[in-house]
Amino acid sequence: MRLNGSQILMECLLEHNVDTVFGYPGGAVINIYDAIYEYQDRIKHILTAHEQGASHAADGYARSTGKVGVCIATSGPGATNLVTGIATAYMDSVPMVAITGNVPVALLGKDSFQEVDITGITMPITKHNFIVKKVEDLAPTIRRAFYIAQEGRPGPVLVDIPKDVTVALAEYKKETMKPAFEHTDSICEETLDAVVELINASKKPFILTGGGVIRSDASQETLALVEKIQSPVASSLMGLGGIPTNHELFTGMIGMHGSKTSNLASSECDLFIAIGSRFSDRITSNIKLFASEANIVHIDIDPAEINKNIQTFYHMAGDVKASLKRLNEKLKEKVSKERYQWKEQIIQWKEQYPLEKNQNGAIKxxxxxxxxxxxxxxxxxxxxxxxxxxxxxxxxxxxxxxxxxxxxxxxxxxxxxxxxxxxxxxxxxxxxxxxxxxxxxxxxxxxxxxxxxxxxxxxxxxxxxxxxxxxxxxxxxxxxxxxxxxxxxxxxxxxxxxxxxxxxxxxxxxxxxxxxxxxxxxxxxxxxxxxxxxxxxxxxxxxxxxxxxxxxxxxxxxxxx
CATH class of the missing domain: 3.40.50.970 (Thiamin diphosphate (ThDP)-binding fold, Pyr/PP domains)
Structure with a gap:
């Protein structure tokens, strides 16, 4: 098929099973919006009140479904209005593709009307970004953007498309997309055995679940680990829901506004296992005093997070779901006398330091x-x-x-x-x-x-x-x-x-x-x-x-x- 750039964009979205996009039209994307009109029976467009709302809506769609969220904005102020939403998605590892229009290629860099260097602006807050200057590069770039957004640690990718590229013609051939992400692990057997030995020797283990548990769909594997070793478990803010918060071993959120039980447990445990968490400052507070009595094991997909904020005893840099599956296969259920006493201590703290307050007078x-x-x-x-x-x-x-x-x-x-x-x-x-x-x-x-x-x-x-x-x-x-x-x-x-x-x-x-x-x-x-x-x-x-x-x-x- 010979299609224009805007139609190629729509076809590539359909290749990736995109059925909903969020955006706001403008001059630089008017041809894209003409294609959206043509494809409206297959792709639903949600017109938000503001481009920032579109980026947050795409983010919420992605977090709640596990799919890639897509937002569209015009050049200049339309593109810059996406920046806060893109940065939000970047910090929280949310798969998102942001599509912006720009002035024609010949006008780039000439301070043209509604022109900004949006790829330069968003370089620090995207996993990757692209500017597509030839229509022949558009389909491969869109496919690459969706792959990058989902592969490994997820995140936002921006694709900037000059206006003349959206009207230029090129041959388009449909491709069937393979899953961008597969749950495979790269943990060596020696490290795995060492972590198993450390867990077996632990008398007071403690587990922290982060957003990576949710991003990798590893809730079942995490819960299996918690129950197998009968460890108390806390959550970071981003990890809430990874373990049911009404589970008997759940101690609450950890950190600056965490529960007393979680914070005491992290300070007195002898083994601290962090799963899919980056040890942000809101969790650790004073780093020198954090989990000072424990050997720390860190399981995370992003090698850049290992030993960045907290020095680990052992680490497993790989997909959380696959890593936990292998770990659980090697571990045997063990509830020693010391583990039982540790569990009883946790129960006592939960009773002694409840979050609940009395409802007196005005609404609380x-x-x-x-x-x-x-x-x-x-x-x-x-x-x-x-x-x-x-x-x-x-x-x-x-x-x-x-x-x-x-x-x-x-x-x-x-x-x-x-x-x-x-x-x-x-x-x-x-x-x-x-x-x-x-x-x-x-x-x-x-x-x-x-x-x-x-x-x-x-x-x-x-x-x-x-x-x-x-x-x-x-x-x-x-x-x-x-x-x-x-x-x-x-x-x-x-x-x-x-x-x-x-x-x-x-x-x-x-x-x-x-x-x-x-x-x-x-x-x-x-x-x-x-x-x-x-x-x-x-x-x-x-x-x-x-x-x-x-x-x-x-x-x-x-x-x-």
Whole structure:
């Protein structure tokens, strides 16, 4: 077939089983959008309110389905509006292909109208990026982009297509795509045997699950390891859902806002096994004091992460699923007296340091989130914004399935959650999708409510409104002598009227007695819903590790500051 560049792009998307793309048209991609019109019976295009919303929606689609998310933007400001979403996906290892238009090849580098060097701009925040200057290179480049996005440690890839390439003609021959990623391992037998011996000798093992467990679909293998060696297990923020959070051996999140049990266990264990986690600063806090009593084993697909932040005793650089499968085959179930005592110690800590708090007086965020978890049996897809609402969502909702907690972990992008919820709902139409937001984050990208309404996507937005920028204000309160510089927003936005203006349904929780009935009603709606839940601006996220401290030295309540 002889096709133009835009048609070749559509055919390549179909080769990779892409059925949904997110984007916003413009002059440099007008020919691509003409092809989208031609292919609309096979590829659904979601017109978002803003290009950043398109990138977050593609990200949410990818995280919740395991497929590659695709977003499209025009040149110049359209392309730069994708940058935050691309960086978000890069930090959290999300497979995404971002397609941008650009000025014709002859005008590149001449400061033409709406021209930016988007490949130069995104070089540090993509796995790879391309600019396609000849139409004959377009199909191979798109295929390469999808392969790179999925191969090894996933991540975003950008393809920049000048306008004249989108209209030029070339021969196109369809190719059948092989899976870009296969679960194979490259662990040598000697290393595997050494790790098995280390595990067998351990009296107090402890396991940390990270986002790599979910990315490699290794939840079953991880759970098998946990149960085989009867090890307590914690999760990073990105690893939530990799192990059911209601499992008896699960100790909660680890790190700056982790549970006391997880942080104590990591400090007192004799063997620390990190699976698919990169030991970020939010997990380790003071590196010199992290897991100081333990031999550390690191299993991760990216060799660059090995010994980058934490020095390991042994490491297994390879696919998590394949590596754990081989490890589990070699291990024998072992519950020694010491392991039994260690398990009893964990149970004691969990009883002594519960996250639960009493619901007294005004509505408390933990109560609302726990009630939501109860009503959805922990099986809804939860997207979050960033800050206190994000941490409360991580602490108090029971994630019993993988790919149900979608949050900007590495970059901490305010405004991420609503766009991500749209992508998650489109990828999982039969699942309940709830975006838990603070009022500050919600106000950044609430324009995507228009997208939800237009496409009849019944997502729920739960706005925990404290009228402040909660997490920054919490730091100002605890560590800056209550100098609340620019964190008391005190805006008078009526979120119910805002929801109704977009065509969504709004509810306001004013009393504790409102929480359950409003959540129940919202969960039955077939239209987008915004729930306004006012909370106290002095509600804080605890536990909390103060700057520079060991993670076992947590502030449990405000009186401990």
């Amino acid at each position: 965020p933990h109560y609302v989130i726990r009630k939501l978890s109860e009503l959805t049996s922990g099986k809804a897809i939860i997207t979050t914004e960033v800050g206190q609402s994000q941490m409360w969502s991580a602490q108090y909702y029971d994630y019993v399935l993988p790919r149900t907690f979608l949050s900007s972990g590495g970059l901490g992008t305010m405004g991420y959650g609503l766009g991500a919820s749209l992508g998650a709902k489109l990828g999982n139409p039969d699942k309940i999708v709830v975006n838990i937001a603070g009022d500050g984050s919600f106000c950044m990208n609430n324009n995507e409510l228009a997208t939800a309404v237009h496409y009849h996507l019944p997502v729920i937005v739960l706005v925990l409104d404290n009228q402040v920028l909660g997490m920054v204000r919490q730091w100002q309160d605890l560590f800056f002598d209550k100098r609340f510089s620019q964190t008391d927003r005190n805006r008078c936005t009526d979120f119910i009227k805002l929801a109704e203006a977009y065509g969504a349904k709004g509810y306001r929780m004013e009393r504790v007695e409102d929480v359950e009935p409003i959540l129940k009603e919202a969960l039955t709606q077939t239209v987008p819903v915004v729930i306004h839940c006012p909370i106290d601006p002095d509600d804080k996220v605890f536990p909390m590790v103060p700057p520079g401290a060991a993670i076992k030295d947590l502030i449990m309540e405000e009186s401990q500051e």
